[in-house]
Amino acid sequence: MAGVRGALGEALDVLASLVFPAPCRICEQTLLTASRIPICVACLDSFAPLAGPACQKCGRPFVSAVAMATAQPLCHLCRREVYRFDLARSFAAYNDAMVRAIVLLKYHEVTPLGAWFAARLAEMVARDPQAFAADVVVPVPLHATRLRERGYNQAELIARPLAKRLGLPLRTVLLVRTKPRPSKLKLTRKERWQTVRGAYAMRGDTKIDKLRVLLVDDVFTTGATLDACAQVLRKAGASRVVGLTVARVAPEWLAVPAEAVAEPAGHE
Ligand SMILES: [Zn+2]
Ligand SMILES: [Zn+2]
Known part of the structure; x- marks a missing residue:
């Protein structure tokens, strides 16, 4: 049935694109090809996959020259064992096109875009099956109040x-997220770490002995959210926690003093 519905769905998409030419939701150019994703090929191509040298643990991109000079496999945070997840990787940089794509996921429930990103993350898993081996997929949860307001969790649009x-x-x-996020829109790096500290818990003290968890979120900003979730999952018995996010904020953003600039919004 799925095949029939898929073919029918595609036929309907083609029909819809002929009758109602839709603009790309990022650049507003008219979409020339029928697609379930309301984003043009040029915009999809403008995402910048993270493929260069990076911290072996958290995936923080290195400036090539520096990485080559020091030959350090870990970033300064991972050398200090700041993060409690085992590994984190992201599909692409949080560039202009990506910022707009994340807005579509977060505030406009563009489900096909979540599926497109999921396909990219699945490709990353396929390239290194051992590193990403998992027993369950867990989306980073929203606080109940936020979930009620929005009606869905954008991390789930990718994780499902x-x-x-x-x-x-x-x-x-x-x-579950037990502590709501402060209503302030932009948070500094320091505030990000403070607001997620103790903000997550296992529902009903569930134990997940020896499970390997693939934790999914939209944006890796400071890594504080994945870290807070990983801490809870580990305490509940998880044997491994690997974080996968669609986007990653460039280290330049984080290199500036925390008070000097508000970072782009992360998972909320
Ligand atoms: Zn476009
Ligand atoms: Zn690192």
Whole structure:
């Protein structure tokens, strides 16, 4: 049935694009080809996949010259063992096109875009199956109040199709966010760490002995959110926690003094 529905869906997409030419939701050019993703090929191509030298643990991109000169496999944070996840990787840099794509996921529930990003993350998993081996896929949860306001969790728009592609169970009710995010829109680096400290818990003290968890979120900003979730999952018995996010804020953003600039919004 899925095949029939898929073919029918595609036919309807083609029909819809002929009858109602839609603009790309990022650059507003008219979409020339029928697609489930309301984003043009040029915009999809303008995402910048992170493929260069990076910290072996948290995936923080290195400036090539520096990385080559020092030959350090870990960034300064991971050398200090700041993060409690085992590994984190992101699909692409948080550039202008990506900022707009994340807005579409977060505030406009563009489900096909979540599926497209899930496909990119699945490709990353396929390239290194051992590093990303997992038993369950868990989206970073929203606080109940926020979830009610928005009606959906954008991390789940990515995690659900990813779990399906990987043939893994999706566990959306394992983790809960117990502490709401402050209403202030932009948070400094320091505030990010403070607001997520103790902000997550296992629902009903669930134990997940020896499970390997693939933790999914939209944006890696400081890594504080993935770290806070990983701490809780580990305490509940998880044997490994690997974070996968669609986008990653460039280290330049984080190199400036915390008070000097507000960072782009991360998972909220
Ligand atoms: Zn476009
Ligand atoms: Zn690192």
